[in-house]
Amino acid sequence: MHKFFLIILILLCITCSPNKQKDTFGDKKMVTCYAWLSGPGNASDMDLKESFDDLKLKGIDGLMFNGGQDPATYSRVGKIAKKAGLEFHTWIPTMRQGNNPALKKEWYAVNGLGESAYDKPAYVDYYQFLCPSHEEVYLFLETMYGKVADVPEVDGIHLDYIRFPDVILAEGLWEKYGLVMDREYPQFDYCYCDLCVGNFKKISGIDIKAVEDPSRIEEWKQFRYDLITNLVNRLAENVHSKGKLINAAVFPGPNSVAKKIVRQEWDKWNLDAFYPMNYNDFYLKGTDWIGEVCREAVTALENKKPVYSGLFICPNPERKTDEPDPENHGLTPEELEPAIRASIENGAAGICLFTPRRMTEAHWKAFDKAIRTDYSKR
Numbered sequence: 001m002h003k004f005f006l007i008i009l010i011l012l013c014i015t016c017s018p019n020k021q022k023d024t025f026g027d028k029k030m031v032t033c034y035a036w037l038s039g040p041g042n043a044s045d046m047d048l049k050e051s052f053d054d055l056k057l058k059g060i061d062g063l064m065f066n067g068g069q070d071p072a073t074y075s076r077v078g079k080i081a082k083k084a085g086l087e088f089h090t091w092i093p094t095m096r097q098g099n100n101p102a103l104k105k106e107w108y109a110v111n112g113l114g115e116s117a118y119d120k121p122a123y124v125d126y127y128q129f130l131c132p133s134h135e136e137v138y139l140f141l142e143t144m145y146g147k148v149a150d151v152p153e154v155d156g157i158h159l160d161y162i163r164f165p166d167v168i169l170a171e172g173l174w175e176k177y178g179l180v181m182d183r184e185y186p187q188f189d190y191c192y193c194d195l196c197v198g199n200f201k202k203i204s205g206i207d208i209k210a211v212e213d214p215s216r217i218e219e220w221k222q223f224r225y226d227l228i229t230n231l232v233n234r235l236a237e238n239v240h241s242k243g244k245l246i247n248a249a250v251f252p253g254p255n256s257v258a259k260k261i262v263r264q265e266w267d268k269w270n271l272d273a274f275y276p277m278n279y280n281d282f283y284l285k286g287t288d289w290i291g292e293v294c295r296e297a298v299t300a301l302e303n304k305k306p307v308y309s310g311l312f313i314c315p316n317p318e319r320k321t322d323e324p325d326p327e328n329h330g331l332t333p334e335e336l337e338p339a340i341r342a343s344i345e346n347g348a349a350g351i352c353l354f355t356p357r358r359m360t361e362a363h364w365k366a367f368d369k370a371i372r373t374d375y376s377k378r
């Protein structure tokens with residue numbers, strides 16, 4: 001009899017031990033998590049290793065890493081990321097390209113007032129966007145991304161700024177720039193270079209420069225969606241031919257926001273995954289809206305491609321309400337779980353943090369709990 005109780009006691013001890021608890025269902029990571037991260041700056045290999053090991057431990061599965069255009073940087077950083085067990089995608093802007101001897105001024109996009117984004121960019125001085133009609137622009141991008149895709153440590157190419165400049169800014173940014181963007185204005189509307197105008201005339205018969213309100217011409221909108229779509233799909237073919245993945249950071253939608261404000265018809269892009277920047281505060285929305293745009297995204301893609309819901313993190317949550325700059329808004333620790341839940345319950349395959357460096361200790365605590373929740377069972 002005593003022996004029997006002893007066995008029961010031993011069994012109870014095994015069941016209740018903390019190590020055993022770790023392996024139980026409730027503690028398992030349920031949500032796939034990526035993170036946008038820039039660097040490496042002056043970080044040593046050891047610094048990078050420490051930072052990547054820490055992110056992996058916290059539940060990050062892969063990085064969208066922004067480190068310029070030199071393949072050697074991605075080889076070095078990628079090696080360390082892979083050793084930490086992280087997927088490694090290279091996050092490099094596409095249409096937005098600063099001054100570069102390889103890029104001619106005449107390849108930059110031109111607005112409705114005839115001003116070039118090269119020397120008179122919209123909104124901010126770094127808004128130097130290229131024009132997608134120029135074959136030389138495509139070739140520059142193909143070569144640049146191709147060299148990065150050839151790096152063995154690189155799992156995928158992550159496109160960003162794969163669009164026209166915002167013809168309408170997200171409403172949360174109007175005050176910052178002193179604008180009321182109730183319609184499309186010519187100084188923010190691209191591209192009216194001779195090549196775009198001429199090519200559009202050839203296919204539609206319309207001289208868009210003679211039209212009083214170009215925003216009412218549906219074919220002109222479609223023409224520009226297609227310019228970006230064709231460029232993306234050519235890049236995708238090239239990157240896929242190298243056996244690598246290709247994905248992109250896109251605006252929410254595509255219909256509710258992305259097409260309207262940056263001319264991204266991204267449900268027509270042959271990419272392996274989509275990372276919509278569901279930055280609710282920029283649109284003066286709450287976390288429920290994140291769920292709505294995730295649902296819209298997976299529906300537009302007919303559930304055929306994974307959608308990772310991009311979440312914008314508030315770096316100083318206690319100051320959020322007094323903070324005038326929307327760049328310092330974002331999800332507080334209290335909002336992070338509802339944002340992750342809304343994303344996954346509405347079909348997202350996971351989430352992507354912008355950025356882990358903005359996460360406070362309270363954010364990580366909320367994050368840890370959320371990523372171990374099985375939202376499919378609720």
Ligand SMILES: [Zn+2]
Binds near residue numbers: 109195197
């Ligand atoms: Zn153009």
